Amino acid sequence: MASGVFLLVRPKTLRRPILPDALQPEPPAGALRLELDSHALRCNWKTLDCLSGTARAAAAVKADGYGLGARQVVPILREAGCEDFLVAHFSELPDIVGLIDPARVSVLHGPLNPQDVAYAVALGVKPVINSPFQARLWRAGGGGACDVMIDTGINRLGIAMSDLGDADIRALDVDILMSHLACADEDSALNELQRKAWEEARTILSHVRASLANSAGIVLGSGYHGDMTRPGLSLYGGIPRPELANRIEQVVHPQAALLQVRSIDVGDGVGYSSTFIADRPMRIGTIAMGYADGFLHCWSDKGLVTAGGKRLRTLGRVSMDMTVIDLTDAPELAEGDWVEAEYDLPNAAAATGLSQYELLTVLGKRFSRNC
Numbered sequence: 001m002a003s004g005v006f007l008l009v010r011p012k013t014l015r016r017p018i019l020p021d022a023l024q025p026e027p028p029a030g031a032l033r034l035e036l037d038s039h040a041l042r043c044n045w046k047t048l049d050c051l052s053g054t055a056r057a058a059a060a061v062k063a064d065g066y067g068l069g070a071r072q073v074v075p076i077l078r079e080a081g082c083e084d085f086l087v088a089h090f091s092e093l094p095d096i097v098g099l100i101d102p103a104r105v106s107v108l109h110g111p112l113n114p115q116d117v118a119y120a121v122a123l124g125v126k127p128v129i130n131s132p133f134q135a136r137l138w139r140a141g142g143g144g145a146c147d148v149m150i151d152t153g154i155n156r157l158g159i160a161m162s163d164l165g166d167a168d169i170r171a172l173d174v175d176i177l178m179s180h181l182a183c184a185d186e187d188s189a190l191n192e193l194q195r196k197a198w199e200e201a202r203t204i205l206s207h208v209r210a211s212l213a214n215s216a217g218i219v220l221g222s223g224y225h226g227d228m229t230r231p232g233l234s235l236y237g238g239i240p241r242p243e244l245a246n247r248i249e250q251v252v253h254p255q256a257a258l259l260q261v262r263s264i265d266v267g268d269g270v271g272y273s274s275t276f277i278a279d280r281p282m283r284i285g286t287i288a289m290g291y292a293d294g295f296l297h298c299w300s301d302k303g304l305v306t307a308g309g310k311r312l313r314t315l316g317r318v319s320m321d322m323t324v325i326d327l328t329d330a331p332e333l334a335e336g337d338w339v340e341a342e343y344d345l346p347n348a349a350a351a352t353g354l355s356q357y358e359l360l361t362v363l364g365k366r367f368s369r370n371c
């Protein structure tokens with residue numbers, strides 16, 4: 001009898017089997033989402049393409065589409081009419097090559113070894129050649145159409161003007177001859193110097209298309225346009241120069257769910273180090289977004305979220321996975337409801353000291369990205 005009972009008891013060591021990936025249930029949507037305004041993204045590309053005059057606007061989709069999700073933004077940009085795309089690393093290609101003509105994809109960092117070259121050749125993408133070393137690698141691996149980056153004064157990455165006569169550079173089959181502006185978001189004398197050097201490079205090295213301007217460079221004038229412009233930031237709502245204000249729309253809307261609502265009394269502290277102390281009884285809420293999601297420590301006591309048209313401030317320190325908000329003006333908000341962080345890029349940059357670029361690329365992996 002005793003042994004029969006014994007058999008019914010599940011031994012403590014018996015665990016559920018580990019599920020192979022294919023059998024795992026889909027996780028639920030979760031408490032964080034990055035809403036992409038696809039209409040705004042399309043409009044921004046069209047605006048920048050239009051401001052580029054006779055040149056066509058490409059799209060920089062490096063760094064996972066500036067943090068928005070390359071898989072999400074590329075189809076929308078294509079639909080808007082964009083044909084040329086730029087990434088920085090070869091590792092960024094798997095996300096997007098199935099979505100676009102690989103012959104119109106440029107890899108800005110260029111190849112560093114024969115494996116990079118073989119990969120570019122296998123996919124049919126163009127490396128951007130940045131040095132005689134990269135030109136030799138590319139030619140040794142079979143070569144073919146590529147782009148070149150000429151360094152006209154940023155002194156970062158690109159072929160020096162003095163290397164334009166290099167035999168391996170001259171032997172390249174160049175689609176886009178590009179250079180990159182160091183100070184396009186400022187009124188700097190360097191802009192014109194770089195433009196002239198780029199014009200000079202165009203007369204030395206044969207190529208199909210020429211390109212100089214990033215988002216800010218587009219509004220420096222038609223002399224900066226060439227055949228193709230390369231906006232990134234402003235596609236996604238960034239405004240690097242006043243000329244672009246009122247023309248570029250916000251694309252990213254970070255949203256988080258309320259995990260818990262509570263009441264606190266006068267003198268109660270909120271969050272790590274109790275940096276916020278209530279001076280009256282308050283109703284507060286905890287949202288599922290923290291610095292691990294890109295809502296960095298610099299937002300502590302500075303963030304604003306909106307819900308139902310009301311603006312609610314954040315209280316105390318941002319934690320890794322959570323931030324506390326003041327629900328005084330929104331008594332109707334309950335656990336499970338959603339709020340949206342105010343994330344207008346110029347204002348967010350002014351509030352935090354982060355650049356508009358950082359505010360985008362820092363947005364974390366835990367946001368669901370749908371549009």
Ligand SMILES: *Cc1c(COP(=O)(O)O)cnc(C)c1O
Binds near residue numbers: 180213215233
């Ligand atoms: C990132 C990048 C761009 C896009 O610049 P934005 O300032 O984001 O518009 C264009 N060209 C090159 C070479 C880049 O690295």
